[in-house]
Amino acid sequence: MVANLLRLKLLLLRNSLKRSTAQLVGVILGGLYGLGILSLLVVGLVLLGSADVEFIRTVLVIGGSAAVLGWLVIPIAATGIDMTLDPARFVTFAIPMRQLLAGLVLGGLVGIPGVVTLIASLAQVLTWIRYPAAALTALVCGLVAVLLCVVASRLVTTAVSSMTGSRRFKDVNGIIAFIPLIFLGPTIGGVTAGFQNSPGFASSLADVLAWTPLGALWAAPADVAAGEAGLAVARFLIGVATLALFLVLWSRSLSHALVTPPYNAVTKRAGGNLGFLGRFPATPAGAVTARALTYWFRDPRYSASLVIIPFVAVLLFFSGGASGGAFAFLGPITAFLMAWSISADISYDNTAFSLHVSTGVSGRDDRSGRAAALLVFALPITLVFTLVPLVVAGRIGDAPAMLGLSLGLLLTGAGLSSVVSARYTYNVPLPGESAFKTPPGTNFTMFAVQFIGWLVMLLLALPEIVLAIAYLVTGNMLFGWLALLVGVALGAILLVVGIRMGGRWYDRRAPELLLAVSANR
Amino acid sequence: MPLPSDENNPEARAGSAALSIRGLAKRFGEKIAVNGVTLEVPQGSFYGLVGPNGAGKTTTLSMATGLLRPDFGQALVHGVDVWARPLEAKKLMGILPDGVRLFDRLTGEQLVTYAGLLRGMDRETVAERTGDLLRAFDLTNDAGTLVVDYSAGMTKKIALASALIHAPKLLVLDEPFESVDPVSAANIRDILANYVQSGGSVIVSSHVMDLVQRMCDHVAVIAAGTVLAAGTVDEVRGDATLEDRFVELVGGRNTSDGLSWLRTS
Known part of the structure; x- marks a missing residue:
């Protein structure tokens, strides 16, 4: 069943590309661009390995937290950004919940964001190559973090899917979702300025993030490298607990969504208003x-x-x-x-x-x-x-x-x-x-x-x-x-x-x- | 209800074709969708176009109404070539295409008004006819609702209303009864029957043989892009029912036992 869901996702991807050559060219160009970014990312992560532990930690924790946050927020902003495996479409099939969950998680990894996140989290292992114990921790934590990303985004998608049935919600959301995106640039600008103005800003930001579910998993390898095994375990547990919590919440909201089809309430209105016409x-x-x-x-x-x-x-x-x-x-x-x-x-x-x-x-x-x-x-x-x-x-x-x-x-x-x-x-x-x-x-x-x-x-x-x-x-x-x-x-x-x-x-x-x-x- | 006014048009002679389709053909890539269809829809007739899914009904009607450019052939509406004088031909036709979207962010009332204004009609006539049409299709209470919030049947009805607003001499309706409830369907049939009695001509495509047999006086059976039979309903069906004759012409009935496991005992 899990394999079936995965195959379905791949098939949908392939068929959507087969419809026009111009589209295919676009995908290839986009893919090349993504590949370029990805290789830069990987090279950067590998080179980062030669820096001191404190610096590596700061970069990885902030970058990793941003990635988790992105997976969490983007589905809210862009309803229907990837609804190919929309839970609503599985309503009529009697798929055991466990298998549906596993299939949807793996399906979430198929696609450019999933692949990029996975590869980046693996490259992060190379960053720690000078500290074998830390590298091993990075491998485990990285994979858990990738799972966390996918599960978080699926949780959000499922939670909003009952609302997205209403046209009004879709309409309003489609408009206001733009607003945070517009301010993304200035926010990044502000944070960058913060970095430049006070050198300690980044590392204190990382310190805070390291204790949140967003950054805990990315901070654990650094703790190992610094020889603080206790801290590393604590952070790992934070990450795993979050993953478990999200899984439970997701499976609950999924079973709820599967029996409550989206409903669009419409009020009847008599005519008489031609508006601009x-x-x-x-x-x-x-x-x-x-x-x-x-x-x-x-x-x-x-x-x-x-x-x-x-x-x-x-x-x-x-x-x-x-x-x-x-x-x-x-x-x-x-x-x-x-x-x-x-x-x-x-x-x-x-x-x-x-x-x-x-x-x-x-x-x-x-x-x-x-x-x-x-x-x-x-x-x-x-x-x-x-x-x-x-x-x-x-x-x-x-x-x-x-x-x-x-x-x-x-x-x-x-x-x-x-x-x-x-x-x-x-x-x-x-x-x-x-x-x-x-x-x-x-x-x-x-x-x-x-x-x-x-x-x-x-x-x-x-x-x-x-x-x-x-x-x-x-x-x-x-x-x-x-x-x-x-x-x-x-x-x-x-x-x-x-x-x-x-x-x-x-x-x-x-x-x-x-x-x-x-x-x- | 707007009705076609024959007395204003001296050219309209009884017996001449309302719609004359001559050798229309269309190919999409490797697939020949319509392979030389020729049909004569006499004036004042209620013409049914029946065929299995993918037979080329929609493609034929799209080419006959100026929505899809044919590779070969000609379509004449009351003698006006649709592809040589499209603006004139489109004035004579009311078209209900199947499987297209509507401007569904307009309310039902706005959409019908829009269709009328696009036809260049004056505001008073449009307003009066829009009111009549909404009443006739039982949509008055939903006139101010956005079409995007309509049910499938209501959407079909509002599209049909938009096709009638300019009192065309020929109606080309692609699957007009799909997902329409029985009461509304009966109302629509009455409206169309009145329209035909007053001299208008209708061509409808449908899967529902029963409906076509009761409603239409002419019928054409089309499959795989070719006309298999055409004429008055009685000519085409002979002694059998239209449905039996259709199945006989088109073939494809499974006579084997089929799904032997699909039994409850």
């Missing part, structure tokens, strides 16, 4: 705008990017300070990102796009409707995000140049996205899925389109970029006003051209687009 012009383009705008607010895949926008501002503010640095370019940066965000619009529609095909919406109506929905909120945000940093920094004189740059990027980008989304589709999270979930095997085409698209966008906006730079260098107001003029005029022209070109493309290829998005389901 009642407020925009009653034309095909107006309807597309209203529908797209509804999705920006109601579909977590879209609203996640809306929620991020204010955080981008906060992030840039703290990273570079109010006066200079990245915060000054908040407007252009958000404009750039927002404009590109509709480049996968049809991929996000998935097969719901068939309504546009069957009703015979013209390409121009479809394109302009979607672009208009973006501009409805992107335009005010861009204006505010461009002007506020200038006011804060007391450099309101820069306004024309910066506005030219921001608006130019926004309009140009919206035009370019209108062309791109009529031509290219790629695998995106399906409707109803978490915005986090990348379909198995990140698509290579997507990276290529993204990268080339960004280059083209910068190229198209080059005139206003050059003028804005000229203004910033010379301080000559003429360049600033010219940047504004060129940005708005050229951007508007490119937007119209993009909508027309994308529209023509759409008219010719709408059935092909529908076929392409049908492949991803």
Whole structure:
């Protein structure tokens, strides 16, 4: 049975890769990248062995604790990140609990995170090679720690799986889960700063972690190396006890989950509220705008990017300070990102796009409707995000140049996205899925389109970029006003051209687009 | 209920084909999904398209409605070539595709309204017809619920409502009764029967032979991408029931004892 579950997981992995070559290329590239990181990690761990015991201990305890924490937290943040062995799918099979547990643990190890963690924990044995007793302890503790990682993540997955049945939970979670991720960078930055400012910080952090379930198992080999066998045993027991506790909790919540299918409570609501559809012009383009705008607010895949926008501002503010640095370019940066965000619009529609095909919406109506929905909120945000940093920094004189740059990027980008989304589709999270979930095997085409698209966008906006730079260098107001003029005029022209070109493309290829998005389901 | 208005269209002659499928063929990779299907759906007929799973029903209907580009062949709706003049042809058709998503983050009412507005209809007409359709499909109480929270049957009904909003002259319905409860199915049958009586034409695909025999006046049996028989229901079934005739045409019945261990005694 255990072997069956394992084989199932491998089969699912293989079959998901067989569906498209582009996906396979993506996986291979991703795999090579992961392999590079992994070899760096292994080499680093081996080299670490020549350092003194105290230093090794600090690094291993902090790194190991981070790994356990990651396994624990990531499933909460990304519901459905790996639900291939979702307990709910085993409800109808009478699998003995013990075997199901074992199978799910091993299944959890199959996949890139599992393999990386396992190899890293083995490499950690090599770190201790100068102390044979410690190396042996590291081997045992490392394996227990890997088990702890998998069991912890399974426990969390199972515990939330009853909640994830509700659409509302999924929606809300899909949006707020982004927030800690955004602050991951600054947090790491803060911790790094802590390390640099006080040399003792790291080792005292490690001291604390070594007594928690997160770090205990990683600290035990160091105790052995330092000759403190008693401490090592105590730490090992902490780790094993945690593992045992998690196993019990997991098996309880699993047996609970197996008999309580997810239930989605829905309240009936009578009609009468057309929302945006009642407020925009009653034309095909107006309807597309209203529908797209509804999705920006109601579909977590879209609203996640809306929620991020204010955080981008906060992030840039703290990273570079109010006066200079990245915060000054908040407007252009958000404009750039927002404009590109509709480049996968049809991929996000998935097969719901068939309504546009069957009703015979013209390409121009479809394109302009979607672009208009973006501009409805992107335009005010861009204006505010461009002007506020200038006011804060007391450099309101820069306004024309910066506005030219921001608006130019926004309009140009919206035009370019209108062309791109009529031509290219790629695998995106399906409707109803978490915005986090990348379909198995990140698509290579997507990276290529993204990268080339960004280059083209910068190229198209080059005139206003050059003028804005000229203004910033010379301080000559003429360049600033010219940047504004060129940005708005050229951007508007490119937007119209993009909508027309994308529209023509759409008219010719709408059935092909529908076929392409049908492949991803 | 919106009904097709024949008197406004002098071109519509009794007896001419509402939908004429001529030699449609489609290949996916190595697999030939549809191998030269030719069908005539007479105006004012209630046409059933039956076939086993994977026979090519959905592929044929997708190609006939402009959703999937055929490799060969032609489809004409009231004489308008679907692939040469798609916009005109799509105005004449109401389409219920099978196995596609809906814009399910809209409420039921918003979705039907959206379909109407996409067709370029004016706001008042859309609002009036949306109300009528929701009532006819017994969805008034759920009009403000998001479609994503609908049951499978309700989802089917709201999709059907979206296909009817512009009062098409031809309805192409792929598995319209799947997971619809019996009462709603009876209501839908009445609506469709009225529609056909007023001069509209319907083509439905279905697995349920009984339903097709009772409801349709014409039928085509399709298997492995080829039409095996087509004509009026009485022509096709002869003396037998449609189901027996279907099984006879398509084959594949297991006559052996089968699962001998599947017994309780």
